[in-house]
Amino acid sequence: MAKAKKPIDWAAVEREYCKTDQSIREIARWYGISDKAIRLRAKEKKWPPRGEGAPQATPQAAQSISDAVEPIVERIRTLPADFDASPEAIIGRGQKLAVRMLDELEADTANIGEIEEAIEEANSGKNAARRRDAMLKAVSLSSRAGTLKNLALAAKTFAEASAPDGKKKQRQAAADQTASSGGKFAQRSGPRLVASNP
Structure with a gap:
């Protein structure tokens, strides 16, 4: 036996159509009718245009480019004047950082038992099981091996x-320098054309 169709509240559909910014498809889905039926009904009953009664957002004054860029420029200006951005300095700092991180990893690995005990003590109870597992995973062997691999790759890149x-x-x-200096191995220039008519 077929289900009886429930009546459509066209007054509510019209209110939604005129007063909100919802799409026609969303309204149709909400009321369980087709969007085509809403469009036909709006045309037939001459409903006011969509969104006319909807609350409008208050327009904001346009922000000038200088106001938007100013905070970014200030952050850049705060770099120290003695900041060395040469490739050699960057490589040196990167190598020092990789060594420091390797030292930290070594210290963590040496004291792994104590770290795991501290995690177990801090996260005892039923509710902390997920947190405890996440913390133990962070200090696990696979995690430390991945960190070591990344540090080795960084050190190799800095060394190269x-x-x-x-x-x-x-x-x-050396060959380019020798050839450009004009020595006996330098590239020959074209022939000289000398016309001497006596």
Whole structure:
């Protein structure tokens, strides 16, 4: 047996249509009718245009570009004047940071038993099981191995960046310098055209 259709509250649909900024599809879904039926009813009954009675947002004054950029510029200006941004300085700081982090990892690994006991004591009880598991996972062997791998990769990258050029590059640079200096191995210039008519 088919379900009896419930009556449609067209007054409420009209209110929603005129006074809110909901889409026609959302209204149709809410009232369990098709959006086409709402459109046809609005056209037939000459409902006012959509959103006319909806509360409008108060327009805000446009923000000037200088006001938007000013905080960013101030953050950049706060860098110390003696800040060295040369590649060599950056590589040096990166190497020092990698060594410090490696020292921290070594200290954590040496005291892993004490750290795990402290986590167990701090998170005892039924409600803290999830937190305890997350903290133990953070200090687990796989986590520390991943950290070590990342530190090794960073150290390798810094070492490669600070290393002098390889032999091939050094030879090529020497050859370029020799060729450009005008010595006996320099590239020959084109022939001279001399016209001497006596």
